[in-house]
Amino acid sequence: MKTIKIKNPFVDGPVSLGFIAESIQKHSSKTQIGGHSIFLGQVRNDKKEGKEVTAIEFTAYQEMAIQKLVQIREEIFVKYNLECMHVYHSLGKIKKGGICLFVFTSSKHRKPAIKACDEMVERIKKEIPIWGKEIYNDDTHTWKENIYE
């Protein structure tokens, strides 16, 4: 069985481009991999009643979130026989345009990587205790609600 690294999935502030590029780079020596799937969540400047979102402030029930993430990651890793899987989520205030979620899956063939990435994103949104506070340009806020189709 492959080892699943238990790293802290939380990042203070936005996930940086350098970090994403470095993560991809590290996989070029893993020549058993044929496909990578990446999802990046970006803070959108939603508009409501004449005002607009300038940032989202994320908080998490960290201890529980990490425990759940490790468990879900293990399930998906085994289900899709992945070669690699990395998950990072921002905490704190992320301005519009900033990357707040980075899911990165790799497998021998493309399909498992793509399906695993999709499933991980869905499960993070549904099952991980993280909350987003949408901050508007007039300093009011609403609480983000996730939509499932």
Next chain:
Amino acid sequence: MKTIKIKNPFVDGPVSLGFIAESIQKHSSKTQIGGHSIFLGQVRNDKKEGKEVTAIEFTAYQEMAIQKLVQIREEIFVKYNLECMHVYHSLGKIKKGGICLFVFTSSKHRKPAIKACDEMVERIKKEIPIWGKEIYNDDTHTWKENIYE
């Protein structure tokens, strides 16, 4: 209707990390985007009968490939109401571990980006006249065959 840029999707040699990072970077100002989905195809060192793939050499019927790519990209762009879509494929010899396909889709919400990326990768493999010659460590070769599940 959104404009669909008709760029040359072919890259000589592997798709570089700098290029991928730059592509992501460019989207941070597009604050109407909420999710990006990326697929990266990587040359795998497949092993067959005691020898192993050290590189894949890609050739394309370029004129026809570009015409088809533009058409498929337009279909998917409209179908999923995307904000952005970029597709790059390598030509020439790509060593194991090198990135040979880069598909990058962006939309307001996550699901359309993820589905569009998946569909684009499938259609590239099935419908675009590109061929991969798998070169082994003993200088023999076989021709790559795409698998559809």
Next chain:
Amino acid sequence: MKKIKIFGNLTDVFKTNEYVFKEEINTVSELKEKLVIQFPELASSKFLIVVNNEYINDKKIIESDAEIALLPPYSGG
């Protein structure tokens, strides 16, 4: 006395992310009842109560050193 971790929109109701609950309670259902008396808005709020990171039966006794948290619907990602 119990400290309760508060998250998401409930921090607007409690005006804190760690609420000190002074009354004596034994179960999750008792806790819920008493919280609703103190904060009537909770009656119309959607949230889960977890104890030591787990959803537990409403009737189960909450141990004295347990960590309690109120979790409104998640909205990460």
Next chain:
Amino acid sequence: MKKIKIFGNLTDVFKTNEYVFKEEINTVSELKEKLVIQFPELASSKFLIVVNNEYINDKKIIESDAEIALLPPYSGG
């Protein structure tokens, strides 16, 4: 005389990526027949013949200045 573009594993059969076809032909089916005589391996090969980037009816006349290409199954990505 027609130049035919050759791709993928067929380049191993033709030993070139542009084959000069000297016989007189009018349709795709005629072209196929004559190519198989010259290269018997083609009988067991999977490929499409496209004319000006399009799959055309076997019976349709190939115009004299048309671009012809033999395409084995694609394997990009």
